[in-house]
Amino acid sequence: MKKYIFYIVLTITFSGCYPIHKTIQLKSEMMVVDKEGKPVKDAKVYLISSANPHNREKSRNMIKTDSTGVAKFDKIKEWRIEFLMIHGADSYFWNWCVKKEGYKTHTDIIKNKFEKKKRFILIKGKSEDCPKNFR
Numbered sequence: 001m002k003k004y005i006f007y008i009v010l011t012i013t014f015s016g017c018y019p020i021h022k023t024i025q026l027k028s029e030m031m032v033v034d035k036e037g038k039p040v041k042d043a044k045v046y047l048i049s050s051a052n053p054h055n056r057e058k059s060r061n062m063i064k065t066d067s068t069g070v071a072k073f074d075k076i077k078e079w080r081i082e083f084l085m086i087h088g089a090d091s092y093f094w095n096w097c098v099k100k101e102g103y104k105t106h107t108d109i110i111k112n113k114f115e116k117k118k119r120f121i122l123i124k125g126k127s128e129d130c131p132k133n134f135r
Contacts, residue, residue, distance in 0.1 A: 017081050017082065017083045018081070018082060018083075019079060019080070019081055020079070020080055020081075020082050021077050021078070021079055021080075022077065022078060022079075022080050022082075022090070022092070023075060023076070023077050023092065024049050024058060024059060024076050024077065024078050024092060025047060025049050025059065025061065025073060025074070025075060025076035025094070026073070026075060026094060026114060026116060027073065027074055027075035027116065028047060028072075028073045028094075028114075028115075028116045028117070028118070029070060029071070029072050029073070029116065029117050029118070030045045030047075030065075030070070030071045030072075030073075030096065030098070030117075030118050030119075030120065031065075031068075031069050031070050031117075031118070031119045031120070032045065032065050032069045032070075032071070032098055032100075032119075032120050032122060033069055033119065033120070033121055033122070034103075034121070034122055034123075034124075035121060035122075035123055035124070037121075038069075039065070039067065039068050039069025039070075040065060040069050040100055040103070040122055041065055041066065041067050041069065042064050042065060042100070043064065043065045043069070043071075043098055043099065043100035043103070043122065044062050044063075044064055044098070044099045044100065045062065045063055045064070045065060045071035045096070045097075045098050046060055046061065046062045046096065046097040046098070046099070046130050047060075047061050047062075047063075047073050047094060047095075047096060048060045048094065048095045048096070048097065048130075049061075049092055049093075049094055050092070050093055050094070050095065051090035051091060051092050051093070052090070052091045052093070053090075053091070057133065058090075058092070059076075060130075061073060093114065094114045095107070095108060095109050096108040096118065096120070097130035097131070098120050098122065099127055099128075099129070099130055100122060100127060101127050102124060102125075102127065103122040103123060103124060103125060103127060104122065104123050104124075104125035104126065104127065104128075105127055105128045105129070105130060106120050106122060107130065107131060108120070
């Protein structure tokens with residue numbers, strides 16, 4: 001057994017890559033209300049996972065709000081291989097987009113701290129598709 005561990009460590013050292021169980025989507029909750037504070041049912045809430053260093057979108061998950069205006073997302077983890085060199089590891093960040101016919105589409109581009117519980121107020125207006133890229 002010690003022999004196998006030695007070979008694994010040796011391989012990681014010389015190849016510069018290693019396995020990691022990475023969070024690609026945080027457990028989070030979004031409450032969507034209208035201007036009067038009433039819950040908005042069936043609004044499409046998108047949780048968009050992106051990663052640096054190349055600012056690429058990795059996943060886009062959508063859940064509709066329930067009768068209380070809430071959409072809940074589960075945590076998703078995934079085994080990945082990362083590298084011990086410049087630009088070899090992905091650093092994830094998350095953005096929100098909320099869309100409902102009859103309301104302006106709301107986007108939240110997060111640069112610093114992601115809030116796991118968020119409340120959006122939708123305003124009446126023209127609905128548009130969520131942006132393809134959050135740069």
